[in-house]
Amino acid sequence: MYHYLPPPDPRYLRLHAACAQVAYLSGAGEYINNILRDIETTRVLAKDGSSADLLNFRLFDARVF
Numbered sequence: 001m002y003h004y005l006p007p008p009d010p011r012y013l014r015l016h017a018a019c020a021q022v023a024y025l026s027g028a029g030e031y032i033n034n035i036l037r038d039i040e041t042t043r044v045l046a047k048d049g050s051s052a053d054l055l056n057f058r059l060f061d062a063r064v065f
Helices: 010-026 028-041 052-061
Strands: none
Touching: 010 028, 028 052
């Protein structure tokens, strides 16, 4: 037996599309993709502080609410 979810509210889809377009146009999406790629490949933080964004992202991700 399948339980189908109702379709999403079109207003939320429009809001999501607008947010995605702003992220794309601002370059935020590429920045986030770079951080996510670095998380997968970086095992040691740089001594010169150049990996501060990576550390900040990981600490933010690990927060407990």
